Amino acid sequence: MLRWKTTLQTRNKNSFKIFQAFTMDTEDQLGLDQRDRSHPERVADLRDFLLRLRSAPEVPPVLIAIDELDKIASAEKAIEAVNGLKDLFHITETHFVVSVSEDALDSFALRGVPVRDAFDSSFDTVMRVRPLTAGDSWTLLRRRASLFNEWAALLCHVIAGGLPRDLVRAARHCVELCNRNxxxxxxxxxxxxxxxxxxxxxxxxxxxxxRSEGVTSRWLMSTRQKIETADRLSALPLDSLFAGWTAGSQTSGAMPAPTVLEANVGVFLLIMVTVAELFEVPRNATDWRAFATESGNDLERLAAARAALTVSHVDALERLIAIRASTRLTDLPPDLVDSLNHTVPPAGAD
Structure with a gap:
């Protein structure tokens, strides 16, 4: 197999000096540069390595894990990566586990890119890993910090939407707040x-x-200022938080509806207001346990609404409306709900 490319250089040097003989120098140079490996060659190299590894005595089956394939910049590149992996399949006693978020698959599908089809046709089994339940979240946090409060863990679970990484971040935020206190x-x-x-x-x-898109959202900036100056989010009425909402993003003038980004932030804001209304009620240990028991299903649904926001703010909003009704919280203003369901693309979008 050709692994090197050869570079041959010939250099002639003529020199003439007064009162000395005429001289001519010739110099040859040979350079070897390693050639870039092609994809088939790299596949063959890895396959040979795995086969040699498996031929060693007492070596268990090989498991190759590829995490977060959805972090690839584009859906087309993700499909290319999956198709590239096919060349490595069917090696004896070698198994592949590839993870990709459900949200990313749904997002790709909405753009008409068949990433899900590529997965379904490439792998023997496609399994959906569901978000953590409140009990799962409590178990995970207790393993990391045995003294972590159970009801604080429930709070983190809802805010994180049952996603492990966000759960750990929320828990660390709680610890940071306690350290500050x-x-x-x-x-x-x-x-x-x-x-x-x-x-x-x-x-x-x-x-x-x-700002990176060259747009200014007066509502976002106004809401930021209100939250910064308020003692707590629940102290701000919705008509104050969403004042000037329909003005939306503005460059040279007002838009009749919020942008999708603003709508996502708006629904997130409503979810967090709901969390505050449910968790800021003073309770003793007995009351907290009763709350967790009686409202357990609603809290799981609220966590699911938070997770749904990563895909569709409309879906998350519908879930939230049902949860607020079930927990006997005040209904959301109909005009606000209507505006959240009718968004416009950002300035400059096709």
């Missing part, structure tokens, strides 16, 4: 602080996003 914080106060800061972070990220 130089001691434990009652769950009701912890909920107020966590909800306010998590909401502020999302709004700040949204503002940076629209």
């Amino acid at each position: 130089d001691g434990p914080i009652p769950v009701t106060d912890l909920a107020a602080r966590l909800v306010k800061e998590e909401t502020a972070e999302v709004i700040e990220a949204a503002i940076r996003r629209v």
Whole structure:
């Protein structure tokens, strides 16, 4: 197999000096540069390595795990990666596990890119890993921090939507808040602080996003200021949080409806308001256990609404409306719900 490319250089040098003989120098140079390996060659190399590995005594079956394939920049590249993996399949005693988020598959599907079809046709089994339940979240956090409060874990579970990575981040945020306080914080106060800061972070990220697109959202900036100056999110009425909502993003003038990004932030805001209303009620240990038992299904549905927001704010909003009715919270204003369901593309979008 050709692994090197050869470079041959010939250099002639003539020199003439007064009162000296005429001289001529010839110099040859040979350079070897390693050639870039092609995809078939790399596949063959890995296949040979795996076969040699399997031929060793007492070597168990090989498991190759490829995590977060959805982090690939484009759906087309993801399909290319899956198709490239096919060349490595069917090696004796070698198995592949590839993970991709359901949200990414749905997002690709909405853009007309058949990533899901590529997965279904490439792998023997496609399994859906469901979000954590409240009990799963409590078990996970207790393994990491045995003294973590059970009701704080329930709060983190709902805010994270049952997603393990976001759950751990929310739990770390709780620990950070307690460290700032130089001691434990009652769950009701912890909920107020966590909800306010998590909401502020999302709004700040949204503002940076629209600025990078050359757009200014007056509603986002106004809402950020209101949250920063408020003691807690639940202290702000909805008509204040969504004041000027239909003005939406503005460049040279007002838009008749919010952009999709603003609608996503708006539904997130409503979810966090709902979390605050449910968790900021003062309770003792007995009351918290009763709350978790009586409202367990509604809290799981609220976590599912938070997770659904990553795919569709309309779906998340519909879930939230049902949850607020089930938990006897105030109905959302119909005009606000209507505006959230009728968005416009951002300025400059096709």
